[in-house]
Amino acid sequence: MSRDPADPTDVTDRVPPEAAEDLEDMALREDYALAPEFVAMVIDAADRGDAERLRELLDALHPADIADLMGFLSPDYREEVIAHLDPETMAEFLSELDNEIREEVLEHVPSDALAKALGEMESDDAADVVDDLEADKRAQVLAAMPESERIAIETTLSYQDETAGRLMQREVVAAPQFWTVGQTIDHLRSGRDDLPELFFDVYVVDPAYRPVGAAAVSQLLRAAPATPLAQIMDPVTEIPVDMDQEEVAYIFDKYHLISAPVVESGGRLVGQITVDDIVGVIQEESDEDILALAGVSDAGRDAGVAGIVRSRLPWLVLNLATETVAVSVIGAFQAEIEKLVALAVLMPIVASLGGNAGTQTLAVAVRALAARELNAANAARIILREMAVGVMNGAALAAVMSVAVYLWFHDPGLSLTVALALIINVFVASVAGILAPLALERLGRDPAVSSSIFVTFVTDFMGFLSFLGLAAMILL
Amino acid sequence: MSRDPADPTDVTDRVPPEAAEDLEDMALREDYALAPEFVAMVIDAADRGDAERLRELLDALHPADIADLMGFLSPDYREEVIAHLDPETMAEFLSELDNEIREEVLEHVPSDALAKALGEMESDDAADVVDDLEADKRAQVLAAMPESERIAIETTLSYQDETAGRLMQREVVAAPQFWTVGQTIDHLRSGRDDLPELFFDVYVVDPAYRPVGAAAVSQLLRAAPATPLAQIMDPVTEIPVDMDQEEVAYIFDKYHLISAPVVESGGRLVGQITVDDIVGVIQEESDEDILALAGVSDAGRDAGVAGIVRSRLPWLVLNLATETVAVSVIGAFQAEIEKLVALAVLMPIVASLGGNAGTQTLAVAVRALAARELNAANAARIILREMAVGVMNGAALAAVMSVAVYLWFHDPGLSLTVALALIINVFVASVAGILAPLALERLGRDPAVSSSIFVTFVTDFMGFLSFLGLAAMILL
Numbered sequence: 047m048s049r050d051p052a053d054p055t056d057v058t059d060r061v062p063p064e065a066a067e068d069l070e071d072m073a074l075r076e077d078y079a080l081a082p083e084f085v086a087m088v089i090d091a092a093d094r095g096d097a098e099r100l101r102e103l104l105d106a107l108h109p110a111d112i113a114d115l116m117g118f119l120s121p122d123y124r125e126e127v128i129a130h131l132d133p134e135t136m137a138e139f140l141s142e143l144d145n146e147i148r149e150e151v152l153e154h155v156p157s158d159a160l161a162k163a164l165g166e167m168e169s170d171d172a173a174d175v176v177d178d179l180e181a182d183k184r185a186q187v188l189a190a191m192p193e194s195e196r197i198a199i200e201t202t203l204s205y206q207d208e209t210a211g212r213l214m215q216r217e218v219v220a221a222p223q224f225w226t227v228g229q230t231i232d233h234l235r236s237g238r239d240d241l242p243e244l245f246f247d248v249y250v251v252d253p254a255y256r257p258v259g260a261a262a263v264s265q266l267l268r269a270a271p272a273t274p275l276a277q278i279m280d281p282v283t284e285i286p287v288d289m290d291q292e293e294v295a296y297i298f299d300k301y302h303l304i305s306a307p308v309v310e311s312g313g314r315l316v317g318q319i320t321v322d323d324i325v326g327v328i329q330e331e332s333d334e335d336i337l338a339l340a341g342v343s344d345a346g347r348d349a350g351v352a353g354i355v356r357s358r359l360p361w362l363v364l365n366l367a368t369e370t371v372a373v374s375v376i377g378a379f380q381a382e383i384e385k386l387v388a389l390a391v392l393m394p395i396v397a398s399l400g401g402n403a404g405t406q407t408l409a410v411a412v413r414a415l416a417a418r419e420l421n422a423a424n425a426a427r428i429i430l431r432e433m434a435v436g437v438m439n440g441a442a443l444a445a446v447m448s449v450a451v452y453l454w455f456h457d458p459g460l461s462l463t464v465a466l467a468l469i470i471n472v473f474v475a476s477v478a479g480i481l482a483p484l485a486l487e488r489l490g491r492d493p494a495v496s497s498s499i500f501v502t503f504v505t506d507f508m509g510f511l512s513f514l515g516l517a518a519m520i521l522l
Numbered sequence: 523m524s525r526d527p528a529d530p531t532d533v534t535d536r537v538p539p540e541a542a543e544d545l546e547d548m549a550l551r552e553d554y555a556l557a558p559e560f561v562a563m564v565i566d567a568a569d570r571g572d573a574e575r576l577r578e579l580l581d582a583l584h585p586a587d588i589a590d591l592m593g594f595l596s597p598d599y600r601e602e603v604i605a606h607l608d609p610e611t612m613a614e615f616l617s618e619l620d621n622e623i624r625e626e627v628l629e630h631v632p633s634d635a636l637a638k639a640l641g642e643m644e645s646d647d648a649a650d651v652v653d654d655l656e657a658d659k660r661a662q663v664l665a666a667m668p669e670s671e672r673i674a675i676e677t678t679l680s681y682q683d684e685t686a687g688r689l690m691q692r693e694v695v696a697a698p699q700f701w702t703v704g705q706t707i708d709h710l711r712s713g714r715d716d717l718p719e720l721f722f723d724v725y726v727v728d729p730a731y732r733p734v735g736a737a738a739v740s741q742l743l744r745a746a747p748a749t750p751l752a753q754i755m756d757p758v759t760e761i762p763v764d765m766d767q768e769e770v771a772y773i774f775d776k777y778h779l780i781s782a783p784v785v786e787s788g789g790r791l792v793g794q795i796t797v798d799d800i801v802g803v804i805q806e807e808s809d810e811d812i813l814a815l816a817g818v819s820d821a822g823r824d825a826g827v828a829g830i831v832r833s834r835l836p837w838l839v840l841n842l843a844t845e846t847v848a849v850s851v852i853g854a855f856q857a858e859i860e861k862l863v864a865l866a867v868l869m870p871i872v873a874s875l876g877g878n879a880g881t882q883t884l885a886v887a888v889r890a891l892a893a894r895e896l897n898a899a900n901a902a903r904i905i906l907r908e909m910a911v912g913v914m915n916g917a918a919l920a921a922v923m924s925v926a927v928y929l930w931f932h933d934p935g936l937s938l939t940v941a942l943a944l945i946i947n948v949f950v951a952s953v954a955g956i957l958a959p960l961a962l963e964r965l966g967r968d969p970a971v972s973s974s975i976f977v978t979f980v981t982d983f984m985g986f987l988s989f990l991g992l993a994a995m996i997l998l
Contacts, residue, residue: 077772078772078773080894082898082899085899110777110778111776114776117895117900142778235744235746241744244738244780246722246780263739263740263743264719264721264722267710268710296553296554299802300554301586302618304722304797321780322778322779322797325775325801325804329775329804329893332812336815337886337889339815340884340886342882347890351910351914354911355914355915358879358911362875362882362919365878366871366875366922366923369871369874370871372870373867373868373871376866376867380863380866383863384863388856390863390866391852391853392849393870394845394852394870394982394986395845398841398845398982402817402978405817406816406817406818406834409812410816412812413809413812419593419823421555423558435834438831439838442835446842450846502874
């Protein structure tokens with residue numbers, strides 16, 4: 047936005063600048079999302095090249111909100127904002143940034159500023175950032191870091207993506223079994239700087255550095271200094287370094303863990319995972335299920351039109367192929383439809399209700415599988431239950447629909463055909479909706495991915511076949 | 523399973539009993555779900571009335587796993603298992619139990635055992651359990667509890683469901699601003715028993731008991747005893763006691779909080795929420811979205827066939843109604859279909875692809891709204907982007923489909939009709955898929971609920987109308 051200093055209608059200067067607290071209040075809406083008006087103020091300050099105002103606005107934001115702000119700005123504005131962040135804010139800001147935007151944002155951060163910011167981060171966050179760098183810049187940044195930090199990052203990156211090794215931070219507090227509470231606190235107060243900034247458990251280790259228990263920090267605070275650690279420690283759930291992050295999240299959720307030690311194959315303590323990292327994983331895994339059930343890959347928040355088309359078109363083409371097979375059933379009954387065109391009117395209802403019933407069963411099954419509420423111990427019972435539900439829902443829909451069809455077409459045979467086809471198709475839908483995800487899970491695949499395409503195909507195919515086939519037998 | 527002591531083929535007694543550790547290993551599968559074989563062993567022990575074996579098996583389980591076990595047992599077996607739990611295990615077990623099963627389980631727990639178990643729980647968990655009791659039993663149990671505990675539970679229950687007040691525990695550690703680290707630790711070691719068992723932050727309060735900051739427990743441990751609290755404390759994000767739990771979860775996720783103080787309208791500290799409670803909320807809210815998008819209400823894990831039918835049939839009937847309206851479009855074109863029956867074959871493809879494209883857009887939009895990534899600041903840009911995606915996906919599908927239709931029916935007019943209808947319907951689907959959830963959100967409604975029914979209706983209606991309407995103009 048350009049502005050004319052001589053223009054008497056330009057009142058920007060006459061508005062008294064808000065106090066810092068007012069800005070903080072304006073930044074967030076009631077639901078803690080960034081206020082659109084505040085985003086507009088940032089864009090306005092950037093347009094006017096008003097560096098002081100921009101800094102003032104950014105100071106009013108938590109680093110997590112600055113990360114959020116990036117999602118609402120185009121790349122040019124992002125560059126402008128980044129130039130005004132100090133190293134400490136930068137460190138927190140980069141840890142909070144969505145992976146999708148981070149790659150692009152990192153291009154604008156000078157290598158030396160980046161090396162400094164990485165030094166302020168926990169090892170897992172730093173590794174995530176380095177992972178997003180282009181090869182050239184990565185080499186530059188790593189070269190600018192102290193050796194110990196560089197090795198920590200490279201070790202973390204050597205673990206596979208989406209495993210415990212990538213989630214964990216290497217900084218842990220460990221104490222030998224024979225220490226007392228007092229000795230442990232003295233050790234902590236000694237101020238060695240490889241201790242994590244924030245921690246919730248002190249891991250008690252044997253001479254081979256294998257965790258044998260954990261003492262909650264709040265227990266340490268309350269216990270008398272002479273108490274042996276072994277007396278206040280609780281058993282720990284060890285996380286193998288190669289465990290999939292979805293498993294890790296399940297364990298944290300199930301046992302209400304705040305932190306857990308990560309061990310390598312020999313059982314040696316190599317790091318810890320804290321629950322705040324898990325919150326992100328749970329969100330991510332649920333989002334993946336929602337998108338997979340809808341037949342869409344995650345294109346990323348910042349994707350352009352081409353990226354989004356790439357994330358959706360393959361699924362639509364697959365749907366086109368299966369749908370073409372399904373309608374070939376209709377092709378086989380063209381003669382029947384010519385004789386009784388009402389068949390063409392009613393057949394989509396049978397297919398559509400089957401599709402809906404199948405999707406319902408599928409969503410419930412995918413959720414239950416993710417929560418480990420459905421497994422071999424109760425699969426048979428759940429399948430039988432779904433069959434019973436399918437018959438009952440089909441019968442109820444058939445009752446309603448046969449009356450409606452009779453009122454519409456005055457043809458009792460047509461009513462009977464629709465009713466029978468609905469019962470068959472809703473039953474088949476329920477069976478497909480439970481068996482497809484169970485089979486994928488058994489094969490070690492993600493039950494959410496591709497089950498909905500399969501279920502839709504089955505219900506369309508069976509919907510047309512049962513309705514038109516019954517019509518050929520009953521009516522013609 | 524009955525057994526004959528004289529039967530020489532009954533080898534149960536000859537199998538040497540496993541060591542306790544072996545049982546622990548057998549209890550869980552590699553993915554930390556309960557092993558079906560272990561469930562079978564529990565059922566077997568219960569069938570044989572072998573109390574000792576049953577206790578042995580239960581001792582091998584974490585209370586969270588005993589809670590899990592309930593989901594795999596029928597009510598009779600549950601009663602059997604519950605009789606063998608000591609008060610402490612019972613307390614943890616009841617906190618971990620799914621709401622859906624808990625009501626039924628609670629019927630089998632004697633009132634005095636329940637009162638004892640409630641005394642061992644945090645106030646939020648205890649209130650949840652009391653909330654699940656029948657009125658009679660609730661009165662009995664509350665009467666058997668000490669007054670202070672009873673009042674704590676009744677106060678928690680006075681807050682609305684799914685708000686911060688219900689999530690929070692009333693037990694907090696608070697310290698006045700002028701204390702030092704040493705004074706705070708002395709206070710904690712004094713062993714007053716209204717302190718929470720596990721805590722992560724000490725809230726620093728002003729004379730009106732309003733939180734002014736929080737000192738992480740790990741910082742307290744590391745700081746020199748003479749350090750004033752005010753020097754090591756960080757700013758806090760206060761949670762109003764009436765805030766919706768979804769908001770609370772968003773704030774925890776965004777700012778990576780471990781715990782947060784809950785305040786009543788005057789700003790006075792009344793409790794705290796810890797991140798382990800939030801993990802459950804996030805899971806719950808995501809599950810709700812998955813189910814809502816599939817058009818199914820949560821019937822609960824333990825629901826019978828009738829309960830499940832009640833949770834699904836209303837959505838199917840609604841779908842039946844909208845689908846009937848959609849196919850009435852076909853009814854208006856019966857003459858055209860009689861002339862060219864290929865129309866009946868191809869029209870489901872146009873409707874189905876529209877439905878899929880709409881579902882894709884909808885899932886992405888619902889996810890983005892939940893993550894606060896989509897709001898008034900970028901809605902216009904996102905809508906335009908979806909429109910562009912709709913046109914491009916529609917055009918790509920039209921290209922493929924027009925060739926396929928030409929090869930199948932050798933009718934260039936029919937190819938053109940399908941192609942145009944696909945472009946129109948996929949475009950309309952994309953627009954409906956983004957506008958429906960945005961409109962619901964704007965109206966203060968849950969964007970996931972009922973949007974998919976609406977989108978399916980629009981895409982079916984428009985699919986039939988565009989294809990048959992164009993056919994009437996172009997072909998006939």
